[in-house]
């Protein structure tokens with residue numbers, strides 16, 4: 255990957271691995287506090303925080319791929335914190351007609367205080383971050399999905415207490431979401447067992463990075479082994495946005511489906527998470543995702559609470 259010259263004074267949120275463990279923890283605790291405060295004070299979803307901590311801030315959100323949760327949670331997070339957001343789809347921007355990402359970043363930096371990007375390529379995110387003079391947020395790339403996994407850590411801790419020392423099992427494609435889980439395993443000091451076919455293993459550079467940084471990350475081809483002793487079992491779609499070989503993926507990854515037989519190998523009180531959108535009876539059976547161990551709706555709602563904390567961290571609040 256190109257070694258981009260990122261400005262150290264910028265509070266970019268590009269990956270969980272690009273911030274410190276203390277900052278990652280601060281974001282989780284801030285999200286818990288904001289969520290509790292909103293519940294205690296019975297805030298309605300359209301209301302603005304009485305202190306409007308982001309009242310002077312504006313966020314541009316660029317989407318090169320579809321989104322439901324990320325788009326709405328960031329837009330509502332900015333609204334609830336008193337800020338302004340602008341949603342941009344690449345096909346109705348000059349970006350979609352070939353204007354360079356670096357020129358786009360430079361121009362937007364003159365209009366807004368932060369830029370969030372859901373990009374086809376991680377390289378584009380890094381290129382934009384290099385040119386942007388305001389903080390950049392990774393809202394999913396082909397490489398990683400850090401905002402999602404910060405919400406997952408928050409969700410885990412709400413249900414099972416501190417994630418430190420706990421075991422998380424991933425069964426399925428070693429994709430962008432799995433990569434951010436590997437980053438999180440290092441920063442939050444939990445164990446992560448990833449089960450996937452060899453061809454679908456997370457990038458070696460990421461696994462190597464985790465091992466070099468003391469991460470307890472293992473990769474196996476056996477989902478049954480991965481889930482033993484797990485406090486949480488996770489999967490994601492077998493066909494991510496941009497994947498082309500759909501039929502082959504469904505066939506190759508079918509043995510990694512999370513179903514009730516697999517959940518029985520995990521701890522009795524293990525929770526099930528999925529970033530959504532889900533495909534019932536592909537990567538997970540309906541009885542698991544809609545069953546008592548599933549915490550997917552809390553996980554989805556927590557995108558809102560964690561986005562607030564990520565935004566406040568980016569703005570130094």
Ligand code: CP
Nearest residue numbers: 321322323324529530
């Ligand atoms: N989990 C997630 O990022 O969902 P969206 O694609 O709907 O934003």
Ligand code: NVA
Nearest residue numbers: 429431490494495530
């Ligand atoms: N791995 C999925 C996550 C969607 C939120 C994708 O990239 O499409």
